[in-house]
Each structure stands twice: as C-alpha cells, then as structure tokens.
Amino acid sequence: MPIDGLATQLRKGVIEYCVLAMLKEAPLYGGEVIQLLRTKGQILVSEGTIYPLLSRLRSEGFVETEWRDTPTGAPRRYYRLSRSGQKAVADFRAERFRFRDSVNEIFPDGGRQK
Amino acid sequence: MPIDGLATQLRKGVIEYCVLAMLKEAPLYGGEVIQLLRTKGQILVSEGTIYPLLSRLRSEGFVETEWRDTPTGAPRRYYRLSRSGQKAVADFRAERFRFRDSVNEIFPDGGRQK
DNA sequence: CAAGGAACCTTGTATTGCAAGGCTTGATCG
DNA sequence: CGATCAAGCCTTGCAATACAAGGTTCCTTG
Numbered sequence: 001m002p003i004d005g006l007a008t009q010l011r012k013g014v015i016e017y018c019v020l021a022m023l024k025e026a027p028l029y030g031g032e033v034i035q036l037l038r039t040k041g042q043i044l045v046s047e048g049t050i051y052p053l054l055s056r057l058r059s060e061g062f063v064e065t066e067w068r069d070t071p072t073g074a075p076r077r078y079y080r081l082s083r084s085g086q087k088a089v090a091d092f093r094a095e096r097f098r099f100r101d102s103v104n105e106i107f108p109d110g111g112r113q114k
Numbered sequence: 115m116p117i118d119g120l121a122t123q124l125r126k127g128v129i130e131y132c133v134l135a136m137l138k139e140a141p142l143y144g145g146e147v148i149q150l151l152r153t154k155g156q157i158l159v160s161e162g163t164i165y166p167l168l169s170r171l172r173s174e175g176f177v178e179t180e181w182r183d184t185p186t187g188a189p190r191r192y193y194r195l196s197r198s199g200q201k202a203v204a205d206f207r208a209e210r211f212r213f214r215d216s217v218n219e220i221f222p223d224g225g226r227q228k
Numbered sequence: 229c230a231a232g233g234a235a236c237c238t239t240g241t242a243t244t245g246c247a248a249g250g251c252t253t254g255a256t257c258g
Numbered sequence: 259c260g261a262t263c264a265a266g267c268c269t270t271g272c273a274a275t276a277c278a279a280g281g282t283t284c285c286t287t288g
Contacts, residue, residue: 006127006206009243010213012275013123018220025222031235041216048277051237056275074235074284092120093221099124100214102155106132107207123274126244144267162246165268170244188253188266 015045016053017092020062020085027066029076030054054079062088129159130167131206134176134199141180143190144168168193176202 015037022028022036034050037043057063062085069075081089129151136142136150148164151157171177176199183189195203 006209007213008276009127010209012126012244013120014213014217015276018217021221029235037220041220042212043216043220046277047236048238048279049275051235053276055237069284070234071285072234073286074233076235095120095124096217098156099121099128102157103128103132103210106151106155106157107135108138122245126275129245145265160246161267162248162269163244165266167245169268183253184265185254186266187255187264190266 011043014096015043015049016057017089017096018043019050019053020057020081020089020092023063023079023081023085024089027078027080029068029078031076033079057085061085125157128210129157129163130171131203131210132157133164133167134171134195134203134206137177137193137195137199138203141192141194143182143192145190147193171199175199 018037018041019033022033022040028036030047030050033054034045034047037045054063057079058065062082063079064082066078066080067075068078132151132155133147136147136154142150144161144164147168148159148161151159168177171193172179176196177193178196180192180194181189182192
C-alpha cells in the first residue's frame with residue numbers, strides 16, 4: 001500500500017465532511033469515528049488523521065465536545081454536531097454534486113458504469 | 115472567493131486525471147488545457163496550478179511532450195498521453211467509483227438528489 | 229509496583245492547488 | 259531601430275490536508 005497514493009489524494013477535503021455527516025446521527029468519540037468510517041464506508045483512517053481533523057472541526061465551530069468518564073480507562077471526548085456544522089454539511093453536499101457533474105462532463109463515459 | 119476553500123480541497127487528486135482524460139482525445143498545450151477545463155467542466159484553474167501539474171505528469175511518465183513553433187509568438191509545448199498515462203486514467207476511474215460509493219454509504223441520502 | 233490497554237494529542241513529512249511574479253519569443257507601433 | 263505588448267511557459271512561496279510515528283494520561287490487572 002502506497003504511503004501517499006491515488007486514494008489518499010481523493011480523500012482530501014472529503015473525510016472531514018464524512019465525519020460531520022456521521023455526527024448528524026449521534027455524538028461519537030474518536031475511536032467510534034474511526035470504526036464507523038471503516039464499517040460503513042470501507043474507509044480506513046488512522047489516529048494521526050482523525051485527531052488533528054477533529055481538532056480542526058472544533059476550532060472552526062462545526063462541533064462541540066464533552067468529556068465523559070468511562071469504566072474501562074481513559075476518558076473519552078465526545079463530538080456533537082453544531083448548528084454551523086449542519087450548514088457545513090449541507091454546503092458540502094451541494095458542492096460535491098456540482099463538482100461530480102463537472103468531472104463527469106470531462107471523463108469519457110461519465111459516471112454510468114456499474 | 116476564499117483562497118483555499120471547500121471546492122479547492124475537493125479538487126485535490128482529481129484535476130490531474132481530468133487533464134489526462136482530456137489528453138485521451140488529442141494532444142493539447144497548456145492554454146488549451148486551461149480553456150477546456152473551463153468550457154467542458156466549469157472548472158477554473160490558473161497557470162500556477164496547471165504548469166506544475168503538467169510538469170509532474172511528465173516526470174511521472176504519464177505524458178510525452180513536443181515543442182511546436184507558432185506563427186503568433188512563443189512556441190508551445192504539446193502534451194500527449196503515454197501508454198502508462200492511459201493506465202493511470204483507468205486506475206483512477208476505478209478508484210473514483212469505489213470512493214464515491216463509500217462516501218454515498220456514509221452520507222444520508224447518498225447520491226440520489228436532483 | 230510494573231505491565232498493558234484504551235484514549236487522546238503532537239510533531240514532522242509529502243502532496244496538492246494556488247497566487248504572484250519572472251522569462252522568452254515574435255509582432256506591432258512610434 | 260527601440261519600445262511595447264501579448265502569448266506561452268516556468269519558478270517560488272504559501273496554505274491545507276492526510277498520514278506515520280511517537281508520546282502522554284488514565285485505569286485495571288498481575
């Protein structure tokens with residue numbers, strides 16, 4: 001597996017909003033985010049990707065956080081979608097569809113293949 | 115317009131292959147690449163994006179180049195898709211569909227709108 | 229008290245897209 | 259002839275992202 005390959009570049013600017021979209025359903029902590037990305041989307045991300053990403057979402061106000069103690073060890077920081085985070089997801093959705101259509105115009109046999 | 119916004123991140127790793135896909139039809143020089151991206155895909159890119167990108171395609175062997183004089187002024191460097199460039203486009207296509215499906219799994223109401 | 233696991237964070241690197249500015253060629257105009 | 263202009267190409271510096279590697283804290287278990 002290439003350290004920095006084709007798939008890695010495709011992810012840029014997308015994973016962030018995948019996380020926000022998942023938070024729409026329920027608050028999650030870091031480990032759950034990684035697990036859900038893997039099980040729901042076959043998207044494998046490491047902690048080195050997720051934690052800086054979550055930090056940025058927080059500093060941009062897209063999420064709010066809350067510490068919860070656990071019986072099993074270290075406490076967890078749970079992330080919850082904020083109002084402006086909901087708007088960010090909606091904006092991304094629209095932009096994603098626009099861009100997808102653009103690329104489909106350029107690629108021969110746009111997007112209609114299995 | 116934000117210097118580095120939502121749309122800019124979405125493009126990463128995609129424009130490169132849009133260019134290769136366009137070269138599948140005919141050899142092009144830098145200015146034509148910029149123009150075609152704009153007219154066919156509504157994708158606005160500047161010279162500062164395209165020329166380093168074309169350089170990289172060349173150093174990776176995805177394209178071959180040829181200088182042609184013009185009657186109008188400076189000569190043009192034309193880019194032609196190589197054999198390995200064709201394979202790169204095919205690989206990208208497959209990876210793009212995979213990733214699209216993954217994201218659709220995560221986003222509520224995946225891709226079926228409008 | 230040592231070992232280990234769960235959870236979190238930080239640091240450094242590579243890649244990409246982009247703006248700004250510079251260089252070269254040939255035509256045009258004073 | 260010299261200056262100006264436009265087309266075409268390239269380089270430099272910056273910001274954002276994904277990632278690996280390594281470190282820290284907390285609690286439990288032996």
